[in-house]
Amino acid sequence: MTLRSPILAVTALATLAPLAAAADVNIYSYRQPELIQPLLDAFTEETGIGTNVAFLNKGMVERLSAEGDRSPADLILTTDISRLSEAVEAGVTQPVQSDVLNTAIPAAFRDPGNQWFGLTTRARIVYAAKDRVDPAAVTTYEDLADPRWQGRICTRSGTHSYTLALVAAMIHHHGEAATKDWLDGVKANLARKPQGNDRAQVKAIWSGECDISLGNTYYMGQMLSDDEQKAWADSVNVLFPEFEDGGTHVNVSGIAMTSAAPNREEAVRLMEFLVSEEAQEIYAEVNYEYPVVPGTAPSDLVAGWGSFTPDDVNLMDLAELRGAALRLVEEVDFDG
Known part of the structure; x- marks a missing residue:
């Protein structure tokens, strides 16, 4: 399969060749490829920065721990606060200081230490x-x-x-x-x-x-x-x-930067893009989830289920x- 952003189906701790050149953003994801590809395509179209995704069924934290400073991954994408906090506790993430992220995302849906950031809510x-x-x-x-x-x-x-x-x-x-x-x-x-x-x-x-x-x-x-x-x-x-x-x-799908992150600047740009109005609308539409950024409308289908506090x-x-x-x-x- 040939895609603009190659998707590599891998299992925990399998051998993975370097995912991309330095200009690309490399992602380990628990989210299904079809749920994030439209976002990554929009990011590449806007910025010219490529993306590469390794989809994992399990073992993300173990993989990152085993790879250590040699890990090619810049970002992790996952669902549920337990998985995000597990990555933080294992020491495989690093804080990201970004006024864009902190302004866009309500405090309840991001780590107080800036280690992870919610992208959608359910x-x-x-x-x-x-x-x-x-x-x-x-x-x-x-x-x-x-x-x-x-x-x-x-x-x-x-x-x-x-x-x-x-x-x-x-x-x-x-x-x-x-x-x-x-x-x-x-x-x-x-x-x-x-x-x-x-x-x-x-x-x-x-x-x-x-x-x-x-x-x-x-x-x-x-x-x-x-x-x-x-x-x-x-x-x-x-x-x-x-x-x-x-x-x-509520719970979240979220993103975090890995502790190794060889392409940190490009990774921050992707993180900030994902809380833009365009990306939030795409993410919510494809995933049937609620945007995390206040003021961004959910899809018509999701809105039809009702509102909540x-x-x-x-x-x-x-x-x-x-x-x-x-x-x-x-x-x-x-x-x-």
């Missing part, structure tokens, strides 16, 4: 059966532990990063004891053992196995664009619960609670 919402659930019935995450939902909830594993981020946010708002009680309540309301991905939960609603599930917003867009899965998406409403003393839980806790604060979240999930045997 809300952790409730999918609810159109024919069996009143849209006004779920207004808070706390509601999910109410016994009226007994046998009616589907969700993915409690140890998945998306679930742990939500549990960490619950700890932030209510403390560990109350969060453990909440987890016990949600577990008691499950229709089946936690399993599958977010789309599998919506399929379970469509088939009548459960009535509500947790999921990320962008999966609705992905399902609507799939011939088989469109029926699943059409069977549910998108609801935006909030914490009782906060807003709707994001929880304003800094995501790094949630990352620090991830260990506690995992411990509570294991204590209640959530997946058992």
Whole structure:
């Protein structure tokens, strides 16, 4: 396959030849190639700077650690605060001082130490059966532990990063004891053992196995664009619960500069381009996500799902609670 920006499908710690000449920006990405290629093409067209992407399924931090100062990668692209914070903790990123980034991105969606920066946001919402659930019935995450939902909830594993981020946010708002009680309540309301991905939960609603599930917003867009899965998406409403003393839980896709970064100047230019109005609109359209820069409109499809007020806790604060979240999930045997 020949592309303007070559995409190299690689696995963790595989041997990779130097990705490009010094003028190009080299990227390790957990994001699927088709989700970022339109952005990189627009960047190259505007700046003349080439880009090269190595798509990894796993092992990004291990790879960067093994490569050390010899790494050809300038930037990493990934989803979820846990993966971003893991890279920071492993020492494979470096801070970037940029007035453009700090002005464009709200403080809650960037690292206080300037190690990573959010590019898009996604809300952790409730999918609810159109024919069996009143849209006004779920207004808070706390509601999910109410016994009226007994046998009616589907969700993915409690140890998945998306679930742990939500549990960490619950700890932030209510403390560990109350969060453990909440987890016990949600577990008691499950229709089946936690399993599958977010789309599998919506399929379970469509088939009548459960009535509500947790999921990320962008999966609705992905399902609507799939011939088989469109029926699943059409069977549910998108609801935006909030914490009782906060807003709707959100997570991010983000970017960080590697500690080695051989092409730092060009990499900063790409980072700053990605928060421009043009790039934010492209990113949000292709990914069915919400732009991270305030004032940038989401796509018409995404806007049609409704608006919400994001929880304003800094995501790094949630990352620090991830260990506690995992411990509570294991204590209640959530997946058992």
